[in-house]
Amino acid sequence: MSEALETERSFVDKFPEEARVVRAALLSSFLALVLGAIFGIIQTLHRTDVVRIIPSTDYYTLLTAHGVFLAISFTTFFLVGLFTWAVTRSLDRPLVNIRITWTWYTIMAVGMTMTGVSILAGFTDAIDMSADVLFTFYAPLQAHPLFYAGLAVFIVGSWIAGVDWFRTWLAWKRDHPDERIPLQTFMVLTTMAMWYIASSAVAASVLIFLLPWSLGFIDQVSPTLTRTLFWFFGHPVVYFWLMPAYLLWYTVLPKLAGGRLFSDPLARVVFVLFLLLSTPVGIHHQYLDPGIAEGFKFISMTNTMFLLLPSLLTAFTVVASVEYGARQRGGTGLLGWLTDLPWRKPEFTGMMLAGLMFAAGGFSGMVNAGMNINYMIHNTIWVPGHFHLTVGTAVALTFMAATYWIWPQISNKPIYSRSIGLFQVVLWFIGMALMSNAMHAQGIMGVPRRTAEPEYSGFDYPAMFGGFEELNIQIAIGGTLLFVSTVLFISNLVLTMGNPKVSGLAESLPPALSGPDDAPRVLDNLGLWVGIALTLVVLAYALPLAAIINRGGLLGPGVGTYPVWVAPVLDALAGAVTPLVGEVAGSLVGVTP
Amino acid sequence: MHIHAYEKLWLAASILLILLLIGSVTYGAVGPGVAMVADSEQPIDAGGLDEDERFSEPRVEQVGENEYAAYVVAYQFGFEPSPIVVPEDSTVTFYVTSRDVIHGFEVVGTNANTMVVPGEVSEITVEIDGSQEYGLLCNEYCGAGHHAMEGKVNVVSQEEFEERNSGGDDA
Numbered sequence A: 001m002s003e004a005l006e007t008e009r010s011f012v013d014k015f016p017e018e019a020r021v022v023r024a025a026l027l028s029s030f031l032a033l034v035l036g037a038i039f040g041i042i043q044t045l046h047r048t049d050v051v052r053i054i055p056s057t058d059y060y061t062l063l064t065a066h067g068v069f070l071a072i073s074f075t076t077f078f079l080v081g082l083f084t085w086a087v088t089r090s091l092d093r094p095l096v097n098i099r100i101t102w103t104w105y106t107i108m109a110v111g112m113t114m115t116g117v118s119i120l121a122g123f124t125d126a127i128d129m130s131a132d133v134l135f136t137f138y139a140p141l142q143a144h145p146l147f148y149a150g151l152a153v154f155i156v157g158s159w160i161a162g163v164d165w166f167r168t169w170l171a172w173k174r175d176h177p178d179e180r181i182p183l184q185t186f187m188v189l190t191t192m193a194m195w196y197i198a199s200s201a202v203a204a205s206v207l208i209f210l211l212p213w214s215l216g217f218i219d220q221v222s223p224t225l226t227r228t229l230f231w232f233f234g235h236p237v238v239y240f241w242l243m244p245a246y247l248l249w250y251t252v253l254p255k256l257a258g259g260r261l262f263s264d265p266l267a268r269v270v271f272v273l274f275l276l277l278s279t280p281v282g283i284h285h286q287y288l289d290p291g292i293a294e295g296f297k298f299i300s301m302t303n304t305m306f307l308l309l310p311s312l313l314t315a316f317t318v319v320a321s322v323e324y325g326a327r328q329r330g331g332t333g334l335l336g337w338l339t340d341l342p343w344r345k346p347e348f349t350g351m352m353l354a355g356l357m358f359a360a361g362g363f364s365g366m367v368n369a370g371m372n373i374n375y376m377i378h379n380t381i382w383v384p385g386h387f388h389l390t391v392g393t394a395v396a397l398t399f400m401a402a403t404y405w406i407w408p409q410i411s412n413k414p415i416y417s418r419s420i421g422l423f424q425v426v427l428w429f430i431g432m433a434l435m436s437n438a439m440h441a442q443g444i445m446g447v448p449r450r451t452a453e454p455e456y457s458g459f460d461y462p463a464m465f466g467g468f469e470e471l472n473i474q475i476a477i478g479g480t481l482l483f484v485s486t487v488l489f490i491s492n493l494v495l496t497m498g499n500p501k502v503s504g505l506a507e508s509l510p511p512a513l514s515g516p517d518d519a520p521r522v523l524d525n526l527g528l529w530v531g532i533a534l535t536l537v538v539l540a541y542a543l544p545l546a547a548i549i550n551r552g553g554l555l556g557p558g559v560g561t562y563p564v565w566v567a568p569v570l571d572a573l574a575g576a577v578t579p580l581v582g583e584v585a586g587s588l589v590g591v592t593p
Numbered sequence B: 001m002h003i004h005a006y007e008k009l010w011l012a013a014s015i016l017l018i019l020l021l022i023g024s025v026t027y028g029a030v031g032p033g034v035a036m037v038a039d040s041e042q043p044i045d046a047g048g049l050d051e052d053e054r055f056s057e058p059r060v061e062q063v064g065e066n067e068y069a070a071y072v073v074a075y076q077f078g079f080e081p082s083p084i085v086v087p088e089d090s091t092v093t094f095y096v097t098s099r100d101v102i103h104g105f106e107v108v109g110t111n112a113n114t115m116v117v118p119g120e121v122s123e124i125t126v127e128i129d130g131s132q133e134y135g136l137l138c139n140e141y142c143g144a145g146h147h148a149m150e151g152k153v154n155v156v157s158q159e160e161f162e163e164r165n166s167g168g169d170d171a
Helices: A002-007 A016-047 A056-091 A098-123 A145-175 A183-214 A223-234 A236-251 A264-277 A282-286 A294-306 A308-328 A336-340 A346-369 A382-411 A418-445 A468-497 A526-552 A567-591 B005-030 B046-051 B158-166
Strands: B059-064 B067-075 B078-080 B084-087 B090-098 B103-107 B113-116 B122-128 B132-137 B150-156
Touching: A016 A056, A016 A098, A016 A382, A016 A468, A056 A098, A056 A145, A056 A183, A056 A236, A056 A382, A098 A145, A145 A183, A183 A223, A183 A236, A183 A264, A183 A526, A223 A236, A223 A282, A223 A526, A236 A264, A236 A308, A236 A346, A236 A382, A264 A308, A264 A526, A282 A294, A294 A308, A294 A346, A294 A526, A294 B005, A308 A336, A308 A346, A308 B005, A346 A382, A346 A418, A382 A418, A382 A468, A418 A468, B046 B090, B059 B084, B067 B084, B067 B103, B078 B150, B084 B090, B084 B158, B090 B103, B090 B113, B113 B122, B150 B158
Parallel strands: B067 B090, B084 B150
Antiparallel strands: B059 B067, B067 B078, B090 B122, B103 B113, B103 B132, B132 B150
8 A cells, every 4th residue: 555655656757847847837936926025025114114225216116026026927927837737637648749838938938037127127227228117007107118028928928828738638638528627627728718818908908009109109098998908907817816726725725624625516617607707897997997987887896796706606615625624534513623624734724824815805805896985995005905815815825835735746855844834824824914904904094005105294194993103013014924934935945946856745636526527518618608708708898998999099088108218218318419409509609600 | 516505505695795795886876876987077188288278277166056166187296286275065076187197186084086097087076074184195106206296185164265266366
């Protein structure tokens, strides 16, 4: 028996090439995490006026880097690594052509490097380049062309990754014509279908408007149109971050708890619902935008509320699966089974704490979605308080926790210290509880997000749940704990990479209690769901987009261009031209008499 | 497809919660009458505000019995007029536009909050009660001096408001 276990081959033994891609993708993700965390700690301490080591004008360079590196680079690189693992593992076959796999990885890495360079160049005056436009890059603030070009390249890379996984599935299907799509592959394919629909809008915005505009080919762009195209992508992208975490909660967490997934069919239903409902909701980010009719906002609001359904169903299934695991381990009682869970495992505890935080984030999300109470919190620090619970904990903490479980399988190296891992995930939870709670409270007081100095000269904030200063201290302490947690995570991983290779690190995933055969076959009809998703997107967006273009034209109502990158160039030009003009004028004066 | 009894119950409760949330928003709209910033105003030439009848001289003016209109221009990095002076116990409609990039208009501690987009005019109507000085801030990143962009909304007595306005100072 033990001999059989020892000889079981791990993921890296079976698929060494794929494991190398997964490791490369995860390491790219963690590089972004390190950079994002460094900018995060400087930012937290600056904003709360604890330590200000940079001028406030540079804060926005930092904030752009923090947002892009964490929300785009950290999340997406982890996703492509995890999905490559999940497709290969669940289909039990290598990807169709590993050279294509390395190609998309390289394209994504090049794209993100281009964008990253354009942002970081903002810190030095030596290079006339910057992109202080934040993660949302709203026109008419304008970044260096390299910023937009890099984003486009990165997105194209992710599209090819999706093609790679779809082709691998099709190849599998030829060999297994009558079998259900394995659950993890099903999750990957539905997520990617959503991603193609969502990212098409931002790609169009970048390629048709923003990039040509930044290169000077067109004079102006429409702020409302480009903003609407951004949010067409900007809401589903949060599910793009979340779906890998859901994949782990559905397929890995129940096993870690000692049991198995409660219901395979319901997991499929949930992913189909996300495919259908993630996109036709983006206008809820524009509740307070002028130039968009209230009716469109109302439709977006109802769609958003229905998007709660798959997450509420997930809460049930995940908790039920974990409870089943606990009872398998001998747990009893109404809540007594909670004590029979493997709380000492960092991968288990991390994911459970992430899920708990996601519930809190879900509630603040319901407030955000409530159209008329949105007036109270729109663009206040409540909003980053909310998404540091969702993407910043539900996603980020799940990814870190999962790394403790996946890394040994893809490298044959055991984790350096699982106790430090446990300490690290709990520390993240505590840090985020402090930081996010105080951010929500400040938001209700009206403290704005995205500002270097939230204290103003002309007025004070009303005191509510403790004063502004007191909440600042909570934010600073929370942010510091999060930074320490990230350092521990990365150090643990680096030390793990130095461990010698061993065997016996293989892990398997048990099938669901209620298996795929209980799921109606129509659930696997991806073409049908994509068709319905596209129809919903057309219904939700055709009229608003037509109305926006009808009001202001395709290129907007005569709005100027506000580059946050050519100012030094213009100054330099002006400096060079002025003496010339003076000389010419002088010589003219000299000639005239 | 087998669905556990508890699961069905949870599903029903979830749908009920969703309907209640939609109901509460609908109630907020038709009961207390919270209207959203919308497309009621025509687009405007952001580069030509100096020639615009309403925004060449940002001001507060009386438009009806106890009703006032405040024409506000947001720019990098401030608001005009500064301060915005409105009378107490009145209904004020703010018309806010931008001279340059996207800004925010947030009266601190209240729900008077809107995006300000160049080329568009945001219209929000608020009920004003007693005299008080409110902070006004920009809550959308608008450039390197964003954190310095602030203003004031001063609610003053009817007499003081008329006194200020009769002197030709329409701030």
